[in-house]
Amino acid sequence: MDATTRRRLGKVLVFAASLIPLALVGADALRGRLGANPIETILNRFGFWTLTFVMLALVPTPLQSLFGWKWLAPYRRMVGLFAFFYGFLHLSTYVGVDQFFDWKAIAADVVKRKFITIGMLAFALLVPLALTSTNAAVRRLGYARWKRLHRLVYLAAVCGVVHFVWRVKADLREPLVFAAVLTLLLGLRVASYLRARRQHA
């Protein structure tokens, strides 16, 4: 199997695997296994997977810059788009199912509840990244500008984790796991930046 075929196969696998969380929601819904409050369950699951995919999208770059592992790089874009996809499902569930398009209630939530404000901001930050995810967009913007723009993902990730931390009533374990993972992923970037600077000096 040549490199192109391997990569193509890898992408098919990553694509299929990324749809598993959605498929499980569907399967559980059909079997009536989403619990007594299925809307809350779906909302929480999509939120969990949004954050998980954001974290996963941040994994390939530090592995490449610190250890030279390039084999994850081809999947970064797809994984990032799945983060957007699950974020879209999470937001859509909130707007269209939980609040059932009660725009007044939604507006009040966005203004008054800081965990919703910052969650909306996190999603808004992902939108330009999803829109400029094509090769054509990279060419149009020029790589340097495109790269600068896509650094917004760091802010989106931080906002997403804070959204989760602020949402939880008392048990912070899960949001703090995300916070720790994000700290590590951003810390690795700082480390590789410092190392690069030292080498240039």
Add this chain to the structure above:
Amino acid sequence: MAYGDHDADRQQITPLALYLRRREFLALGAGSAVGAAALARAADAQPPLLKDVRKGPFGTDEKPTPYEGVTGYNNYYEFGTDKGDPAANAGAFRTRPWKVSFEGEIEHPQTVAIDDLISWFPLEERVYRMRCVEAWSMVIPWVGFPLGELVKKLGPKPKAKYLAFTGNLDPSQMPGQRREVLQWPYVEGLRLDEASHPLAILAVGLYGRALPNQNGAPLRLVVPWKYGFKGIKGITKIRFVSGEPATTWNLMAPNEYGFYANVNPAVDHPRWSQAKERRIGEFLKRPTLPFNGYADQVAALYAGMDLKRNY
């Protein structure tokens, strides 16, 4: 009214057997997932039927939330913080022997075995709305006795102005207590006049059966005009005191959870609106009613109080 008379309508409005059958069916179809296993276990171990339960006052005719919802979707952090944790982790919790002590400013302080306590008063079914502070709600056919009757029997002294409730403390049996998610044991409180109000009950059962462990067995508080977290579970002590007692969620986040915690659509929780609620099993949210729809009965208790400040 004898329970027998009422049994026929209870069968109509609350087909418990049907829910349990459906649950078994779901569990069968669901393979080996943990949730399904927990459900199957729960279906095997139905609590015993309670005898001589009469129909009590104040019952709503709204459709009760299915048994599987009432017993599978719980906030009982002593057994874990996920809604399914209590059902999954409370199965082996020992509720006998169990003693409840009554202390403080009362004429007859004493410690009583739970079964003796239950025999002191006739048991009543009270079909109440239950509104959680998280903006969901249920309708639950509780079985219990009026807290006011107990208060009367214990003989509060003039200095008794509040009741301070304490929940069970036993990290060996309550895995959630092995972490300081909240300060343990859980504590709650009521003003004496709130506790004496005929709506307030101590529950020992639901759906005509003994209280499942995940719902607060063997003894829990039910004050339907207040948010659900006031309903302390697994009660071991009630102390009559002169000053406002500490309450667990208020200790945790005083700006979010007050002592009174009366259901009030006009006062938002900082992190979510309280204007509406989702009744478990329904799709569209419904408006939340002041005092959870019990304003006619209880609003007078708070006459002259600023309910925005005393949330």
